[in-house]
Amino acid sequence: MKLAVLTLVIIAAxxxxxxxxxxxxxxxxxxxxxxxxxxMIAIDRDSDVYVVDQYNxxxxxxxxxxxxxxxxxxxxxxxxxxxxPYGVAIDSHGDVYVSDMNNxxxxxxxxxxxxxxxxGHYGGGDGEFKFPYGLAIDSNGVLYVLDSLNYRVEKFDGxxxxxGAWGSAESIGVKVYMPHEIAILPDGKVAITDRxxxxxxxxxAEGGLVRRFGDYGEGVNAAAGLFSExxxxxxxxxxxxxxxxxxxxxxxxxxxNGAPELLWRTEGSGDNTRHFPLGVAADASGNIFVTDHYQxxxxxYRLDR
Numbered sequence: 339m340k341l342a343v344l345t346l347v348i349i350a351a352x353x354x355x356x357x358x359x360x361x362x363x364x365x366x367x368x369x370x371x372x373x374x375x376x377x378m379i380a381i382d383r384d385s386d387v388y389v390v391d392q393y394n395x396x397x398x399x400x401x402x403x404x405x406x407x408x409x410x411x412x413x414x415x416x417x418x419x420x421x422x423p424y425g426v427a428i429d430s431h432g433d434v435y436v437s438d439m440n441n442x443x444x445x446x447x448x449x450x451x452x453x454x455x456x457x458g459h460y461g462g463g464d465g466e467f468k469f470p471y472g473l474a475i476d477s478n479g480v481l482y483v484l485d486s487l488n489y490r491v492e493k494f495d496g497x498x499x500x501x502g503a504w505g506s507a508e509s510i511g512v513k514v515y516m517p518h519e520i521a522i523l524p525d526g527k528v529a530i531t532d533r534x535x536x537x538x539x540x541x542x543a544e545g546g547l548v549r550r551f552g553d554y555g556e557g558v559n560a561a562a563g564l565f566s567e568x569x570x571x572x573x574x575x576x577x578x579x580x581x582x583x584x585x586x587x588x589x590x591x592x593x594x595n596g597a598p599e600l601l602w603r604t605e606g607s608g609d610n611t612r613h614f615p616l617g618v619a620a621d622a623s624g625n626i627f628v629t630d631h632y633q634x635x636x637x638x639y640r641l642d643r
Contacts, residue, residue: 358642359605360625363404364635368394371406376629376636378472378519378570378617380426380434382449385621388426388434389629389636395420397436397451402621404636410451415441418453425519427473427481429496435481437470444470444483446498457498462488465500472520472571474528476543482528484520491520491528491545504545519617521573523594529571529579536565538581538596551596560586562598570617570629580626582615589618589628604628604637 364373374393381387385402396411411420421440428434432449443458444467458467468487475481480501481494490505510517510530517539519531527548528541537552555564566585573579577594583601591600604615616631626639 358640361638366634373634379619381621382428425473442467474520474522476522521571531568
């Protein structure tokens with residue numbers, strides 16, 4: 339049976355927000371505070387910032403002003419080691435979950451980087467993975483894992499006990515590349531960035547398709563609501579979403595219905611020829627943090643709404 343798909347293509351205008359770059363930190367390297375292709379980012383209840391430092395095979399933790407606090411991990415497959423990690427999420431207790439992509443597993447740590455537990459290995463069965471990417475945690479503490487090459491979402495409890503799965507290549511919307519990132523809205527809906535189809539898909543917690551929005555558009559004149567390979571996604575107040583529009587070098591904000599409201603180019607500071615926003619997160623004070631994958635930096639913004 340062919341899936342009925344509701345696609346909402348929005349090319350309406352949105353307000354170009356005045357963004358203030360509050361802080362930028364990092365740079366290419368392997369020393370504390372440096373990065374080698376940072377990917378996703380998460381904020382804890384104390385506004386500390388956790389960054390997946392992918393090619394250094396580690397997690398780095400900073401305060402909200404970018405001061406280095408600690409790091410953990412190195413390349414390998416032992417507990418606490420990583421092989422090109424990608425996603426990160428933090429639960430209400432402050433524990434940190436990391437998708438250890440090329441080890442095909444999820445690892446759980448304390449906020450101080452102590453290894454607590456791991457789950458998964460390569461495969462397509464219950465609790466198995468083929469390159470897990472994005473992670474998100476709902477209000478009940480359920481962990482959602484974007485199991486990319488199995489084209490599904492798997493769900494686990496806080497002890498990494500398997501709870502179930504949903505999705506398929508058809509329903510999630512694969513075209514060339516797998517979907518990358520996932521976020522949970524306050525009402526429990528699940529947002530997934532569908533990279534190569536240049537759109538965002540919203541599902542119920544059980545995997546029912548609610549709507550899709552977005553279409554392809556690239557360049558400085560690309561209308562709001564169009565994307566060129568969306569990656570990072572974050573749920574913020576009132577069910578709004580922030581989406582990293584990677585090859586348009588900008589972040590877009592959408593309301594709960596998928597209508598574009600704000601956008602801004604995340605130019606940061608330095609050489610903008612290497613500028614590609616990838617991961618995004620927001621803290622309780624309204625600060626927005628973006629990983630710039632090719633500048634190897636983290637940027638902190640405030641928006642004048």
